[in-house]
Amino acid sequence: MANKKVSYFYAPDASSYQLSETHPMVPERVNMTHELVQNYRMFPHMTIIKPHPATEEQLKRIHLPGYIDYLKKVSPLISNGLVDLYPCLQADDCPTFTGVYDYSASIVGASIACANRINHGRSNICINWAGGMHHAKRRFASGFCYANDIAAAILELLTCHRRVMYVDIDVHHGDGVEEFFYNTNRVMTISFHRHGNGFFPGTGSTAESGVGPGKDYAINVPLHKGITDDQYIFLYKNVLMKAMERFQPEALVMQMGADSVVGDKLGDFNLTNQGHANCLKHALTYNLPTIVLGGGGYSVKNVARTWTLETATILGLELDNKLPANSYFGHLPEDQNLIIPAIKMSNLNSMKEIKAVQNQVYEVLGRTEI
Ligand code: TV1
Ligand code: CA
Ligand code: ZN
Numbered sequence: 001m002a003n004k005k006v007s008y009f010y011a012p013d014a015s016s017y018q019l020s021e022t023h024p025m026v027p028e029r030v031n032m033t034h035e036l037v038q039n040y041r042m043f044p045h046m047t048i049i050k051p052h053p054a055t056e057e058q059l060k061r062i063h064l065p066g067y068i069d070y071l072k073k074v075s076p077l078i079s080n081g082l083v084d085l086y087p088c089l090q091a092d093d094c095p096t097f098t099g100v101y102d103y104s105a106s107i108v109g110a111s112i113a114c115a116n117r118i119n120h121g122r123s124n125i126c127i128n129w130a131g132g133m134h135h136a137k138r139r140f141a142s143g144f145c146y147a148n149d150i151a152a153a154i155l156e157l158l159t160c161h162r163r164v165m166y167v168d169i170d171v172h173h174g175d176g177v178e179e180f181f182y183n184t185n186r187v188m189t190i191s192f193h194r195h196g197n198g199f200f201p202g203t204g205s206t207a208e209s210g211v212g213p214g215k216d217y218a219i220n221v222p223l224h225k226g227i228t229d230d231q232y233i234f235l236y237k238n239v240l241m242k243a244m245e246r247f248q249p250e251a252l253v254m255q256m257g258a259d260s261v262v263g264d265k266l267g268d269f270n271l272t273n274q275g276h277a278n279c280l281k282h283a284l285t286y287n288l289p290t291i292v293l294g295g296g297g298y299s300v301k302n303v304a305r306t307w308t309l310e311t312a313t314i315l316g317l318e319l320d321n322k323l324p325a326n327s328y329f330g331h332l333p334e335d336q337n338l339i340i341p342a343i344k345m346s347n348l349n350s351m352k353e354i355k356a357v358q359n360q361v362y363e364v365l366g367r368t369e370i
Contacts (some may be wrong), residue, residue: 004124006046006314007117010034011053014106014130020095024265024298025144027103030130032304032328037311039324045315047123054108054152062108062152062180064139071101071146087140094141104147107131111149111293115156118251118289125290125314129307132255132295134174135201142176143200144296150255151180153291154187157251161289163370165249166190167240169279170257170295171267173204173220177255183214185368188247192236192260194267195222206360216367219243221357225268226347229275235354236279239361244286246368252288254280257295258306262342265298270347273306273340277313284314301329305338 015030037043059068067088079089079096089096097103107130114126134150135143150166154177157164166181166189168174174191181187193204210218221239223232259267261276284290292314297303305323312319321338329335 004314005122006125007049007114007123007127008037008046008311009049009051009110009113009126009128011051011106011110011130014103014110017097017099017103019097019144023095026298026300027130029297029300029303030294032300033129033307033311035326035328036304036308036323039326040308040312040319042311042315042317045317049113051106051110051113053102053105054112054147058112058152059105059108059147061155062138062148067139071104074100089141089146093143094146100146107133108147108149108152111153111291112156114291115153118157118291119160125284125292127292127311127314129294132170132257132293133176134168134170134255134257134295135172135176137176137179143172145176148176148180150177150253150293154181154253157253157291158186161250162186163188163247163249164251164253165243165247166253166255167283168192168255168257168295169236169260169276170255171260171264171269172257172296173201174255175201175203178218181214182210182218183212185213185217188217188219188243188249190219190221190239190243192221192223192232194225194269196224206357206364209364216364219361219364221361223269223357224348226345227269227271227349228342228347229272231349231351231354232269232271233275233278235358237282238358240282242362242365246365246370248370249288252283252286252290254283254290254292255295256280256292256307256310258297258303259295261297261302261306261340263299263302263340266296267298268345270342270345272342273302273309276306277309280310281313301335302340304328305340309338
């Protein structure tokens with residue numbers, strides 16, 4: 001989108017943390033993306049901003065003060081044996097690691113900075129690839145997410161915009177963001193995700209649609225493994241068009257979790273990164289002030305490829321499929337290309353089911369009023 005003012009938020013220090021030795025969430029993927037974006041010569045096309053970490057006060061607008069106080073003080077040694085007493089961090093998915101507070105504050109600070117820049121009309125599109133921590137709850141960490149930068153950014157947008165739409169294409173259900181805004185009609189949350197067979201977090205059926213004034217403003221699109229670009233984009237565009245028509249948001253927040261791309265360690269959709277990027281491209285056609293955030297993504301080279309392609313999509317640039325020289329990708333044949341092709345795998349989504357889900361979603365959207 002060549003005519004748009006784009007800002008790219010990047011905190012160099014925020015992506016060198018390690019949740020644990022073997023943890024699938026690797027913050028370094030944001031640095032990999034950054035290097036590819038730089039080496040594809042995209043920096044001159046946008047404003048690069050180094051955000052400040054969120055203040056304690058900002059974190060406590062979203063989270064229980066006691067939880068933030070705990071995050072601030074805790075260290076791996078101190079947490080040892082305390083997890084049962086105050087289980088706001090659960091050992092496996094959300095381990096206590098050195099720097100957990102600074103890591104969280106940095107991510108939230110960048111997403112709030114995106115919202116402020118949009119609020120002041122200084123940018124049309126703001127990017128924070130380190131953000132998108134959609135599972136974090138008010139009182140506890142969940143699913144690799146410690147502080148909910150998305151809820152913080154949406155809250156900030158709500159000071160200047162009547163209605164905010166949130167769209168989440170991470171392979172997991174955006175349960176944390178949904179919960180924060182479950183009883184308001186000023187935020188419509190829409191999550192596409194794998195659902196069923198115990199897939200984390202287990203919530204996100206179409207029947208889960210909001211409460212009180214928020215009834216029908218939480219939209220869920222449950223899917224099965226193996227979904228292809230054609231099926232996903234068909235459903236995604238139809239749902240978004242109808243939701244935009246009904247809700248008419250004044251600002252948009254996109255969670256671009258790359259674990260919905262084929263070959264992910266935790267996800268098992270069959271989307272190419274071009275299909276994933278086309279979802280963003282479609283969202284940008286509504287010409288709304290937009291915040292673009294990261295999220296999941298566990299095959300780290302694929303995450304970097306996807307978010308690099310999406311940065312170019314935002315800027316309206318075409319990239320050479322051959323990756324530029326960089327310090328992460330080597331000389332192996334599978335390391336040469338930007339584009340991630342689909343694979344042969346079983347697809348548990350039939351077109352009949354996709355249309356049935358679409359109709360269920362349309363029914364909920366049909367009841368919304370603005
Ligand atoms: C440490 C080391 C933690 C190896 C976690 C996969 C690990 C997982 C690990 C894992 C793993 C989950 C559950 C736990 C139910 C819970 C950023 C009792 C190989 C946004 C979060 C997924 C996704 C959590 C986050 C999920 C996001 N899957 N290896 N943990 N159990 N937790 O299933 O949406 O992408 O897997
Ligand atoms: Ca999702
Ligand atoms: Zn995910």
